[in-house]
Structures are given as structure tokens and as C-alpha cells.
């Protein structure tokens with residue numbers, strides 16, 4: 001009997017100890033999904049900042065309203081924040097700046113079939129994206145959405161709008177820039193234009209204090225023009241090998257640029273046509289003139305492995321039927337060129353990627369600023385997921401995971417001129433943050449909503465997935481956002497039947 005009492009009290013002590021430990025390690029207090037508090041303490045986290053430095057911690061990060069009020073060494077005393085109303089326990093977690101996707105398009109339809117903005121927004125936020133730069137969509141709608149996001153009346157990342165300027169003459173181009181400025185855009189997007197028109201548009205944009213993003217296709221202008229005119233960002237890549245060719249691209253006589261099968265097939269040969277010495281000079285010129293590069297590797301990934309692209313595991317629960325229909329091969333839709341894609345095409349593209357990735361790495365080594373964006377919604381690219389894919393491809397290109405995170409946070413903020421408010425875990429910065437219970441530097445795949453399949457005690461387990469997404473001080477439970485997306489997709493599929 002005496003032994004039993006002793007055993008019981010021993011057990012009680014253990015239970016009490018365990019209780020105290022769990023109080024210390026798992027106490028979230030007053031944290032509500034979709035709410036911003038006056039003051040929130042995020043306790044005991046390891047911080048991975050957006051400035052290219054290694055993780056540090058444990059830290060306590062204090063939010064006040066929509067700002068980061070302090071970043072402190074962790075106070076590990078159990079009662080340290082006893083009087084605080086809102087405490088998020090980050091024990092065992094990693095805190096990063098919210099990710100910035102610098103090349104997106106706002107989609108509320110695909111090929112005329114509706115698809116709610118809410119779907120795109122919530123997939124983005126499920127993937128840790130708290131800011132996007134829209135590079136071309138319906139301006140009126142985009143401006144209205146930006147306002148709703150700023151007010152916090154919708155669940156959406158911050159929206160920065162670089163909208164499309166165009167014109168058949170230089171004067172028309174200038175007029176188009178002025179009209180966009182009046183509509184309240186944050187910057188200008190250009191593509192596919194002749195040199196004199198581009199020069200006028202970039203000049204007018206600069207006069208009005210607007211940065212310019214250039215989607216360079218195969219056109220009259222190339223990376224040297226971007227450098228000469230002072231464009232902020234070169235989107236994608238064509239204009240770089242084009243600037244390093246000896247003469248024109250070696251396209252077959254039957255090539256037609258407006259035939260997307262031709263366009264994407266032969267694009268897979270362009271990097272090897274670039275003269276290495278000329279290419280090196282072009283990259284140096286871009287760096288010298290401060291043109292940043294948004295390679296969007298992941299946009300084209302289907303080209304090197306079409307079977308993979310058509311069968312990604314996240315389609316099962318996260319692919320909206322509207323987007324699914326849009327992806328099917330069709331000469332009528334942009335990026336739906338996969339009909340008849342061949343082994344040879346993929347081999348060409350794999351080589352294309354090797355040279356392209358080396359060029360991006362060389363560009364960064366010369367001091368060039370590389371940003372991360374995904375251009376999703378075309379060619380089997382799914383919002384958010386493809387952005388995370390882009391991070392993996394940056395690592396493949398030779399970037400250390402810390403530098404990859406920097407591309408997606410600090411660099412992207414700097415490219416948009418927001419380096420004093422976004423992309424860092426730093427006092428005074430906007431409270432855009434993500435929390436994850438695995439180390440993304442060990443495996444970027446932990447960032448995916450679908451996590452990483454692993455084994456624990458011989459059983460399948462899913463590890464990772466972001467746990468909290470904080471935008472403008474508003475705290476979202478990320479698995480809840482993921483569920484919203486899955487429900488939206490399931491409902492849209494049922495309605496379609």
C-alpha cells in the first residue's frame with residue numbers, strides 16, 4: 001500500500017511536470033483565425049530573416065497592430081508573458097518573413113469560365129505568400145481588389161499592381177502610361193513592343209515615378225535595351241540569350257511565333273545559341289544598370305517533363321476545375337501547347353535549363369538582384385505551389401536555401417522599392433510573417449501545403465506545411481485556409497458535374 005501511494009505521488013509529480021512543460025510549450029492564448037490584435041507575442045521561435053543571414057533564436061517577436069514592434073531574445077521564464085492577452089507559442093517553429101511572389105496575374109476567370117479571386121488568394125496564402133506583384137490583369141478590378149486587401153475586408157495578400165502599357169506609336173505609349181498612373185497603378189508592365197515605343201513608355205514611366213517590368217519575348221528589343229532604358233525587372237529570360245546571339249535565332253523556316261507549339265519548342269534551343277562571351281557581357285551590363293532578373297524557372301517546367309507537370313500530387317485536392325480545363329492542350333489558349341510534346345523537346349529543354357540556371361547564378365555572382373515569381377495559371381502551373389517550385393528551382397540553380405528565401409523576401413521587396421517595410425523580420429517592418437514547424441532550409445518542400453511524406457515508427461506521416469500565415473498583423477491558421485481551398489475546389493467540381 002505504501003509503495004502504491006509512493007508510486008501514485010511519483011506519477012502525480014511526473015504528470016504535474018509534464019503539465020508544466022506542455023503549458024510552456026503549447027500555450028496559444030487569445031489567437032483567433034482572421035483577427036488582428038492590438039498586441040501579439042510570438043514566443044520562442046527560430047527566426048530565418050529575409051536578408052541572407054543564418055537562422056537565430058530562440059527569439060520572441062512582438063507585433064503591435066500591423067507592425068513588428070520588437071524582435072528580442074526569448075524570455076523562457078514560464079510566466080514571462082503572463083499578463084499578455086494574445087500569445088502565439090512558437091516553440092519548435094521557424095519564423096520567416098511572408099513570401100513575396102513578384103510575378104503573378106490576378107485571375108477571376110480562365111478562357112471565359114469563372115474562377116473566384118478567393119481561390120487564388122487562399123492558395124497563395126496557404127503557400128505562405130503574403131504579397132504579390134500583379135504584372136498585368138484587368139486594371140479596374142485589380143485596383144478594387146487592392147483596396148479590399150488593404151482594408152482587410154478580404155483574405156488576400158498585399159497586391160501591388162504593375163499594369164500593361166501599350167500603344168501603336170511612341171505618343172500612344174506615353175498616353176497609356178499617363179492613363180494608368182491616373183488609375184492608381186504601382187508600376188508599369190510592358191511586353192512585345194518595338195524599340196522606339198518601349199523607349200517612350202519607359203521614359204514616361206520614369207517621369208511619373210513608376211518602375212517598369214519587362215516581359216521580354218522574342219522581339220525587337222532585348223536585355224541590352226532593358227539596361228539602356230533603365231527597366232527595373234527583366235521578366236522570364238528570352239531577351240538575355242537573344243542579346244548574346246550572333247545574328248538571329250536559328251529557327252526553322254516554318255517557324256511562326258504566334259504558333260505556341262513552335263514558340264515553346266524552339267525556345268528550348270535558345271540558350272545554347274548564346275555566345276558565352278557575349279552572354280557574360282550582357283549579364284554584366286544588366287548588373288551595372290541595376291536591372292533585376294525574375295527568371296520564373298517554374299513557369300516552363302512542364303517543358304522538361306510534361307508527364308510530371310500533368311500529374312502533380314496537389315491537383316487531387318487543390319486544382320480548380322476551371323484551371324484544369326484551361327490546362328488541356330489547345331491552340332486557342334495561352335500556354336496550352338503540350339499536344340505532341342516529344343522526348344526530344346524535353347531533352348532540349350533540360351539542356352536549356354542547365355545553361356539558363358548557370359546564367360542566373362552568374363548574374364547573382366556579379367551582384368545582380370534575382371527575384372522569385374511564378375507566373376502561374378498557365379502551362380500546368382498552379383498558384384502558390386508553382387511559386388514554391390520556383391524556390392526549389394532556384395536552389396537547383398545553385399542558390400543556398402538561405403539565399404533562396406532572400407530572393408523570395410528581401411530581394412523581392414527591394415526590387416519593388418519596399419525594402420524598408422517588407423521582406424524582413426525586423427522592428428518597424430510590416431507584420432507579414434509565416435510560421436512552420438519544420439526547418440525549410442533543410443528541405444524547401446516543407447513549405448508546400450501537401451508537406452513531405454516521411455516515416456515515423458514504420459508508419460507514413462506528412463511533415464511540414466505552413467502552420468500560421470500572418471498578413472498585415474492579421475493571423476491566419478494556415479491549415480484552415482488550406483481546407484477552405486479544398487472545399488472550394490470540391491464544391492466547384494460538384495457544381496460542374
Ligand SMILES: [Zn+2]
Nearest residue numbers: 103105135375
Ligand atoms: Zn506573366
